[in-house]
Amino acid sequence: MSGRPEIFRTVREVRTAVAEKRRRGRVGLVPTMGALHEGHLALVREARRLSGWTLVSIFVNPTQFGPGEDLSRYPRDEAGDLAKLAGEGAHAVFAPSVEEMYPEGFATRISVSGPAEGLETDFRPHFFTGVATVVAKLLLATGPDLAIFGEKDYQQLTVIRRMVADLAIPVEIIGHPTIREPDGLALSSRNVYLTPEERRIAPRLYATMAEAAAGIRSQGEPMEILLAARRALSEAGFRLDYMELRHALTLQPVGDPRNDPARLLAAAWLGKTRLIDNLPV
């Protein structure tokens, strides 16, 4: 058990602290929107393993929520988050206000085509512009050696890798495998929205995807397997936004999944809660 992490509220403060720490060793950043769960804490442990000083950012970024999405009810618990981070030995937290990140007159947006096209973008058209812009600002404001993102948001991770390479942002981006409940449900801050009945059904998203991935791996024929998987989820009570097989690096449609690295990605609703998941094929 370590002490409480130091909290920074401004770009100026956090930048100075990181620059000082980097003179003595590597600094790792874990960007989050708070409401921390075991998935986030696994990223913090990985950051601690890879760097001498671990910074966690907590910022619920309004620009990545669309109209009618869950910005206002998104779970917030800074005190609880700080206690969890203290337990993991995180050294510092960057928790800026909306005004610090988007001051009066803010006018800049970063948009990414390529891996940002389709999938999430078909249903949340402004999502990745919001994500790319805020992640670029978090990386540039803090200036770490490395930043760790969960593979749970696989398209997001791919978009961030693309942006960081394209703009030559001097940071190493590290993806970390999805952390799951014992029944397979991917951890997500949004799981708290699920009713008990929905929570009981939710693991079938991963189970169905894992089965489909295994089928594609052994038999090929992705079209038929995907059709059957979509039907099974629909019958289980999910409303599917998408379930698609894509190239694992570019997220473009994949030809033969037995030749190219492929990833199966899905987003589905249970009642008012939207779940996403993905896995390698």
Next chain:
Amino acid sequence: MSGRPEIFRTVREVRTAVAEKRRRGRVGLVPTMGALHEGHLALVREARRLSGWTLVSIFVNPTQFGPGEDLSRYPRDEAGDLAKLAGEGAHAVFAPSVEEMYPEGFATRISVSGPAEGLETDFRPHFFTGVATVVAKLLLATGPDLAIFGEKDYQQLTVIRRMVADLAIPVEIIGHPTIREPDGLALSSRNVYLTPEERRIAPRLYATMAEAAAGIRSQGEPMEILLAARRALSEAGFRLDYMELRHALTLQPVGDPRNDPARLLAAAWLGKTRLIDNLPV
């Protein structure tokens, strides 16, 4: 007279060199598209004054040229540029290829609203997205303490300041006053396009703007003064894209130029050559 500047062609090389130099002092960057003239060299001298190691980037950025613009005939003279930079004691040059800056799969664009709206954007709609993206990449690839831009491209300088502040890019942006020919014409790499007859007329752009600025300063009544100035330029043979009075910091329309800091900005064609200029009111 100093030695020839060292030339870097890749992000990896230039980043390593700058990081090493920054351990010993400040590094200044002067981003250019080459075809260097006295205006650029004044920026290099200012960079030398403000930093211990001066890097000049030379990159004709294709993404800031529109269809039908002068990308293919834009003047290029790397050997001549290097000789001039050696004469000024510039320490190094970053001259990447188009493939180094925009490799296969490049998918990221930075757009700026606010100061990028109107003026140049009305006539070159994709210009500032091209500029913002390439300048961000040049700043992030090289990683200097400061970067110097000419006020000749005043809207561009304002857009870059906005982007750097918005994204928290860790660099100081410095504007440098426009360098002019003895007859008042602002130095520009595009002045070589002018025919002798056009070159004779060209200084009237600045002369007319200076007169208008003085009139506005003393009498107010900007509308009438601007109308008369536009008419005078048209009669002298210019085809005006715009001549506008704007707030000097935001580039929004300015109320009373005797209360707010104001800037007069214009773009005008002489034959096939487009000239821009601006001055404080």
